[in-house]
Amino acid sequence: MVKLLKCEGASYAYPGGTPAVDGASLSVEQGRFVCIIGPNGAGKSTLLKGMAGLLPLDRGDVTVDGVAVSGLGSKARARTLALVPQFLDAIPPLTVASFVMGGRYGHLDSWRRADMSDYEAVGAALKAAHVEELGERLLGELSGGQRQRVLIARALAQEAGYLLVDEPTSSLDPEHQLGVFNLLRELARSGRGVCVVTHDLNLASQFADEVALMRAGSFAAMGCPTELLTPEVLEPVYGAHFRFASWGAGDGEERPVVVPWAAQ
Ligand code: ADP
Secondary structure, eight states, X not given: OOOEEEEEXXXXXXXXXXXXXXXXXXXXXXTOEEEEEOOTTSSHHHHHHHHTTOSOOSEXXXXXXXXXXXXXXXXXXXXXXXXXXXXOSSOXXXXXXXXXXXXXXXXXXXXXXXXXXXXXXXXXXXXXXXXXXXXXXXXXXXXXXXXXXXXXXXXXXXXXXXXXXXXXXXXXXXHHXXXXXXXXXXXXXXXXXXXXXXXXXXXXXXXXXXXXXXXXXXXXXEXXXXXXXSHHHHHHHHOOOEEEEEEEOSSSOEEEEEEEOOOO
């Protein structure tokens, strides 16, 4: 059986609001790197929370390897899928290492305290997210970009099969943007299902196996970057003008390069 995180006909309206997500369907297979793109307010973050089981959908189903996410307890869910939020609502007064150890929540219990395997998982997660040297620093002392990578490390410490990541590069410099997307692609190549919301069409172009374009709560189009990142697909949805080119991605394939450009 193909292992996948599958969302079918998901709909969700915030209390008193119109549907933020309205009949969205998406599958993320293990081993695949999927990028969700789309204009502000399209429902991308809400869908990610719904897929992570953090919002009770009004309609639709989310299953992981055939099991309903809504039926999983919080610990089983934490071992199955990890959500990396865009930012923390409040920054806890913790060191980076303690915060990342919080990612082991799904593996610990009142009768199983952190042991060597948990410290090893935390060490490996800090290393993979390139924040090893920050372990003893307080979260509140970090730059936005460092904190972003620590959020990814915490999700990696969960050792979940699926990663849902909300705009991981919005506060990163170009080197770290590439570093984070490289890391996420490596994680997909090593067998996880990775789904990332991004506004960076060119990172999606270079790294994604599949791009899914969201508009007004559902998907307007899905496909490989070459099929999807075209004027015909993007311009009606974003209502913006773009310049398009194409460059080699180092794997023998040409990938689209997309630059927003003022209409003339
Ligand atoms: P995106 O991630 O694509 O920018 P969001 O999922 O954040 O879109 O938002 C989709 C819609 O839901 C928007 O209209 C937004 O105003 C609304 N929304 C998002 N979060 C909340 C919330 N906590 N309460 C009420 N409405 C919200």
